[in-house]
Amino acid sequence: GENVEQHPSTLSVQEGDSAVIKCTYSDSASNYFPWYKQELGKGPQLIIDIRSNVGEKKDQRIAVTLNKTAKHFSLHITETQPEDSAVYFCAASFGLGTYKYIFGTGTRLKVLA
Amino acid sequence: GAVVSQHPSRVICKSGTSVKIECRSLDFQATTMFWYRQFPKQSLMLMATSNEGSKATYEQGVEKDKFLINHASLTLSTLTVTSAHPEDSSFYICSARAHRQGSTDTQYFGPGTRLTVL
Numbered sequence: 001g002e003n004v005e006q007h008p009s010t011l012s013v014q015e016g017d018s019a020v021i022k023c024t025y026s027d028s029a030s031n032y033f034p035w036y037k038q039e040l041g042k043g044p045q046l047i048i049d050i051r052s053n054v055g056e057k058k059d060q061r062i063a064v065t066l067n068k069t070a071k072h073f074s075l076h077i078t079e080t081q082p083e084d085s086a087v088y089f090c091a092a093s094f095g096l097g098t099y100k101y102i103f104g105t106g107t108r109l110k111v112l113a
Numbered sequence: 114g115a116v117v118s119q120h121p122s123r124v125i126c127k128s129g130t131s132v133k134i135e136c137r138s139l140d141f142q143a144t145t146m147f148w149y150r151q152f153p154k155q156s157l158m159l160m161a162t163s164n165e166g167s168k169a170t171y172e173q174g175v176e177k178d179k180f181l182i183n184h185a186s187l188t189l190s191t192l193t194v195t196s197a198h199p200e201d202s203s204f205y206i207c208s209a210r211a212h213r214q215g216s217t218d219t220q221y222f223g224p225g226t227r228l229t230v231l
Contacts, residue, residue: 032218043222
């Protein structure tokens with residue numbers, strides 16, 4: 001079946017450093033790739049998304065890149081802050097017309113002050 | 114904008130009882146709502162997709178008679194866990210897809226409901 005692999009599972013960085021999380025998807029028909037941030041005991045919050053007709057998108061300290069040929073997409077967080085500490089999930093759309101997502105396994109990011 | 118609420122946020126019930134969880138889109142109309150289940154330190158598992166006015170579509174392995182879903186309006190979907198047992202204890206999260214032009218692929222998530230079955 002279709003799946004999304006996400007790496008690393010845990011990531012610790014010093015405050016102010018950059019963090020990069022990578023995902024690989026298998027469904028060549030996937031055309032929408034959102035990233036969510038989930039804090040403990042809360043629901044996921046959309047932080048950035050990208051469509052398959054775009055290679056890169058940036059929103060302040062957060063950016064996402066997409067390589068359709070390799071079926072890779074990555075989240076980049078610059079100038080990390082302690083409040084960036086959370087679990088981050090990537091997702092890829094699948095199933096034409098269903099609007100369903102396949103989620104990655106999550107990355108626990110710790111930003112050390 | 115794009116706020117989704119869930120109620121209750123936490124519920125503890127006895128084995129054998131039924132529990133209803135509500136999911137509401139507060140500032141937009143939701144063509145489609147999704148229900149997920151999440152175990153500790155794991156990813157989100159899609160349980161079912163519901164469209165307003167029609168029967169829910171359940172993912173493989175999800176018992177539709179145990180997890181009853183009703184999507185009565187464009188702003189409300191409910192999940193009822195019937196005859197709950199301890200193994201149903203989990204974090205249940207809903208999401209809603211906006212019924213509007215533009216980014217109709219985006220799912221906005223509720224805050225989740227922690228269900229504990231004793």
